[in-house]
Structure formats: structure tokens, C-alpha cells
Amino acid sequence: MSSEADVAAPGIGLPPEQEAEVQAGVWRRALDNLRTGNLGILPIVLGLVLIVLFFTIKTPVFFTANNFNNIIIQMAGTCMLAFGVVFVLLLGEIDLSIGYLSGLGAVAVAEFQLPDSSHQYPGLVAIVLAVGLCAMLGGVQGTVVAKVGVPSFVVTLAGLLIFQGVILQVLEYYYFSHSAGWIIAGGVTALYAAMALAHVIGHRRAGVAIRDPYILLAKVVAVAVASFGTVGICNHANVPTGLPLAGVLVVIFLVGLTFLAKRTPFGRHVYAVGGNAEAARRAGINVARIRILVFVISGAMAGVGGIILAANVNSVDLNVGGGTLLLNAISAAVIGGVSLFGGRGEVRGAVIGSVVIATVANGLNTAGYKCHPPLRRHAGHRRAPPASALRALSR
Template sequence: MSTDNLNGPAPDPAADLRKAPAPADTAAPSDAPATVLTPVDAPARDAVTVTDPRLLVREQGFGGYAAEFRRRLGSGELGSVPVVVGLVVIWAVFQSLNPAFLSAENLSNISVDIAGTGLIAVGVVFVLLIGEIDLAVGSVSGLAGAAFAVLSVSQGMPEWPALILAILTGTAAGAVHGFFFARIGVPAFVVTMAGLLAWNGLMLQILGANGTINLDDSGLVAQLTRYYFTDIAAAYGLATVAVAGYFLSALHAARKRDAAGIPSRPLSELALRAGVLAVLCYSAAYLLNQYKGLPLALVIFVGVVVVTDLVLRRTAFGRQVFALGGSIEASRRAGIDVTAVRITVFAISGTLAAMGGLMIASKIAAANQGAGAGDLLMSSIAAAVIGGTSLFGGRGRTWSALLGVLVIVSIQKGLQLESIAEPVKYMITGGVLLAAVVIDSVSRRTQKAAGRV
């Protein structure tokens, strides 16, 4: 052993290699220092750095927003921008035609009317996220309303147990759809179409020859759409919770990104976004308090949207749902139980369809043969798609159901104020749905061209 190593640090072979003189056949001219490409430097020469544009630090201020918007537009990442812009245009047009459109009474009625269809649309979002469709949600909603009416009115069961059993009826129906689709391999389109017919027939059977069962006006279900929190503190309190919840959640996400070394939104931007949200929420609270107060139906609907959004974004199950929408085969290879996730998704859709059906039964205080029929199915699917959920799977949020149903109900209420015929309402809603699907298709094609899908 050499004694030199005992008196100083051990030699660094890599450093010696970097300092090695150039071989004779590659030596530089004598008047210039030699540059040697060593094995240590070779990877640096061959490496190609590719940076996701979403990870770049954005310029601050208005210029940064403009640049970010151009980037998103070019890559097809439109998000909820089209539906928000469309909603603003719809409200502006109807307000110009009839000043009563943005009145406290009309906005309060809209907030109640969106609850039933909106709850069903949230369930549809789950199914669309895995790239499938559920055509039975309308019939399941009607069956749940009929089941509650039969149990509570005809059979004399207390309302709470009847309510729970009615919701579980929807859960069971959805699970049956999921079983035949995921386990047996029957296409979801066929399974849910069969469910549409079967559950509608079962609803007609249990309602009997009369076809209508009236609910107690002061009962539990009837009060879902008739109860208002008249204390003005309720509406303002909900607005405060919404703004504070958004700001704290966004701040937590930004700190996590900072800790991971990923660029995040600055505090000033988070405060600006929270400020805009505060203006919207407190304005809505003010208008609702000008009429009857905060509707219970709106509280339930928004609560379901928030909870389901957290499930999709913050849980392992939610990540599995998005994974299935992206690639079934990749999900299997990643160890995801595809069958279980699919059955669970359809069960969730059935559960929310049942909740929506009870909300709709509450509006008319009855369960009848027309429940779940008409345009309910198409309106629910349209709400999910118009709000920004992709028909191709893997992209969307439950908030899209809220935005989409708000667009649809706003159109319906606006046309109703103008005494427009029912056929025109269907045509306009169909046009809006087609526009949403076109935007979705173009957005997806743009993302493919940009290498993002």
C-alpha cells in the first residue's frame, strides 16, 4: 500500500480522466488548449432536454396570462373556458331580452331546478371518464322516486328508511349494469339500453294502475326542493366557506409543488382568483337572500359536487378512474382491478341517478309514470358533455356537470320567459350539445398534434 494515500484524500479517477491530455491523433493546435471529450462528458453531449411547457415558470402579470392562454389554446387545453364564456353570453342575451332573467326570483328558481338533473349528470361524468355511456340513468331516477313513494305512502314505512332504500335501489341497478358490462363483457351501450327499458317497466309495475302516488307536502322528500335557509347568514356563510376552502386548497397545492421543485402559482395570483370567486359567491348569496334565502336543494347539489370532485382528484380510486379512461391495457398492467373499478363507477352512477330522481319527485311532490322520461336522459348527458367532460374518456371533472346543467337550465328558463315553444327549446339545446362535442373533438385532435395525448 502506498503511504501517499495516508497523508491526503484519495485520488479521484474520474477527475484524472477529465484532466487527461488529448491523444496525439486528436490533439488541438499547439496555440490552443486541448478539449477532450471524455466518457464523463459524453452523456451531456448526447442528452436532449425536453421540458413540458406546463412546468415552465410563467411571466407574471397580464402578459403572463396572455402567454399562458395562447399556449393552452395552441395545445387544445381549453378546460372550462368555452362553457364559462358561453354561460356569460347566454345570460347577457336573455337579460337584454328580459330584465327579469337575472332577478332574484329567477336565479333562485334556476338554483333549485339544476339540482335534480345536475345530480344525475354528476353520475354520468363518472361513466364518461372511463370512456363509456349510461343510458339508464333516467329510468333509474324514475324507479327510485317510485320506490320511495310506494314504501313511504303505500306501505307506510317511515320516510328515512324509505329514502335510504330508494337510493340503494339505484345503487343496485347501477351495479347490475356494471356487472354485465365488466364481468360478462356485454357492451355498456347495450346493457344500459336494456336497463332503460327494464327499470322503466318495473317503475310502471310498482306504481300500479293509477300511475301516480302523491307525496306528503310536508314530508322529507317534498321538502328537498321547498326548504330554504331564510337566515341571511346561511347564504353568506356558505359563500365564505367556498372562498376559504378554495384559497386554502390552492395554497396547499402550491406549497406542495414548491416543495417538489415544480413551478406553482404565486400567492398574488391565488389571492386574485379567490377575490374573483368571492365576488361571484357573495353576489349570488345577496341575490338568493333577496328572494327566499338559500335553497336546500342547491346545498345538497353543491355538496355532492365537492365530495365527488375530491374523490376523483384526491383518492387512489379517482386516479384509477382517470387511468381507465386513458388506457385500459395500461391500467391492467399497472395492477388496477379494472372489473372492480368499472362496477363501482356504474354503481355510483346509479346512486346519483336515484338521488336526482328523488329531487325531481320533490319538485312535483309525486311519483308518476312520466318520471325519468322526456328529455331527462339527454339533458343529463348533455350537461356533462357541455360542461367539459370528454366523450372519449380520461378528461373531465364533476364541476363540469354543474356548469353544463347551469347552461341548459339557463337556456330553458330564458326561453320560458320569452314564451318560446317547447320544440325550439329542444333544437337550441341540441345545437349547444353539438357545439360542445365539436369543441371536445377539435381539442382532442389539437392535443394529439401537440403530442399531449
């Protein structure tokens, strides 16, 4: 590090010895965080490791490449919904409509490419139309929340009741070829390294100190290991082999939405409104606009998630978007460290939270515990409980 970069270090105007103390940095800060209970994602990751260990001991089929692929697919849909939930929670609001809105997205996709109808669009067009529809519905709810002042709990509860859905046929599930998987892993790593480099150059040029250069390096290595490792395991799987498209979509949305939340004025304003709406208003931020846009994001992500879930089951029925999906999506965000009271949390929390949920559900299932089918993986044509109950009674 050049000495110029050190001048504007975070500890501005401190005596030299304290300045050095600030620089001594990484471990000390880690210790500070440990002491103050500000542990970030560490406890969740530890918890996940324990969960994985438990099920690995419980059943031999759990810790396999095939099941690894399964978990990616099972978490992807919930994760998409949770991405939207993160933004809504950052505002200190709630969106109860995403479950059925995702069902509506799935149904819309199916409807838009219904064979032998007047409106049989190609798959991609149908997806864009469906996500657009969900975004619009989210926007309508957001407008009611922001402009009319009705609490989001009430508005989106009404949305939940309205969006309960219908039946139809959807797209096939897709896995990348082995070589395509490796190329994707290489691309992700290269992109991340390039971003890290740009970060360093940007800070150097402005003469602002780079916090924790070693952590930055460690992050690049971790991303490389994670992406190549994931592709390696997915390629090793044999039932459906290769990296699932759903996993790639999760990464794409993770990067895009993290950028939106952390690197753009819009994201900054979302955090500000969640932290202190009055302060945001006085700073000249259009609070109503931010609220509406966040519900648009929530709606759009519900649509994306719904399509992925529907593709997962390859059908849509009356139960789509019902059951535990809404609760799972919100839990995923909260498990991932997003505060229910607004202003605190990160987009990546959605991924971590939904991995935890998917792992638990998958583990319980593979270990043979009797429970409801996890995450509707095989729930496409399940009978509605009242009907089966009636039949049992009439026997």
C-alpha cells in the same frame, strides 16, 4: 418563493434561461392554450354569458333574483345525474338507464315514506334507502358490463326499459333562511381558502414548485365572490326566498366528487382506464372493479337527481325520468367538456353544462316561446300526449 422550491420546477434539467421561461409561466401558458385550442371551460362560460345577455334583453322577468333561484332548482336535478355521467364518460362508457333509474329513486323515496303503510320511514332514511337501491342497480349493470363484457350501451338500454316507473307523493322543497345562507357562504369560502393554504404548505414542505400562485389566489377570491354573490341574490328573491337546498347539494356533491376524481387513487384509475384500459390493467389496476364502482356512482347520482326532481314537482308520475332528462344529463356533461370517448373531462363540467341547459330552457320559457315545459318544472301532471291527441280527434 424560496429558491429551494424553484429547483424542482417543472422544467427539470433545463438550461437557466429556459428555466426562467417556464417560470414566466401564467400568461405564456394561457397564450399556448389559446393557440393550441386547449381552452378548457372558457368557451362554455362565454357562451353562457351570451345566453344570459340574450334572454335579459328579450324579457324583463329573466334577469331577476327570483328567476336566479328558479334556475338553481331547475339545474340541480339534471346536474346530479350529470355528475354520474361524467364518471361513466371518463371510462369511455355510456349509461342510458339513469333517466328511469332516477325515476325509480323518486318512486322509492315516495314508497318508503308512504303514509299509513307498514313501511313509513322518516324522510332521511327513505332517501338513503332509495339512493342505496339506485347504487345497487347501477352496480348490477356495471357488473354485467365489466364481468360479462356486454357493451354498456346494451346493458343500460335494458336498464332503461326495466326502470320505467310508478306514482307517488314526496318531500317538500326547502329553502335556507337568510342568515343560514350567509353562514353557508362564509363556510364554503373559509374551507376553500384553508384547502388552498394546505396545498401551498404541502408543496413548500416537499420542495416542489407551486404553479401559478396568483391563479390560486384569484381562485380563492372567485369562490368567495361566487358564494356570497349567490346567497345575496337568492336572499333578494321574494317568492320563495333564501338559498335553495338543491343548490347547496350541488356544491356538496361537486366538491366531494371532484375530490374523488382528482385527489384519490380511485379517481386517477378512472382516468387511466378511460385513457388506456390495457395500460391500466398492466399497471395492476383492477379494471373490472373500477367499472363496477363507476356504475354504482352513476346509479347513486341518478337516485339523488331523481329525488331532487321529484321534490321539485312535489309528485311522481308515470313520466318521471322519461322525456328529455336522460339526454339533458348526458348533454350537460358533454357541454361541460367531458369527452364521449373517455379519459378527458372534469366533474365541474356537469355543473356548467346543466347551468347552460337550465338557462336556455328557463329563458325560452320566460321569454314566452312556445315549447314543452322546461325540465319538467311544471310537468308533474301533464297528460300523456297520446291521450290528449285522442281527445282532440274524438271532438
